[in-house]
């Protein structure tokens with residue numbers, strides 16, 4: 001696992017349009033690690049703003065967009081099925 005600080009450095013360099021190889025050299029880790037780190041960061045960026053923009057009174061599956069039926073008193077669901085949830089984290 002990469003340290004958060006190093007991860008942020010990688011993401012920052014990537015935003016500056018540096019190549020994976022150049023970033024890997026700079027932070028002294030493998031190119032694969034850099035690639036994976038950037039990929040994860042993109043997924044996080046995709047997920048969080050969406051979650052914040054969805055009003056709390058309604059809910060849609062984050063994977064397929066299907067409307068979710070909320071049961072009062074139950075924990076809010078993020079996905080319509082286990083299948084969607086699993087796909088999201090693959």
Ligand SMILES: [Zn+2]
Pocket residue numbers: 061062063064065066079080081084
């Ligand atoms: Zn779904």
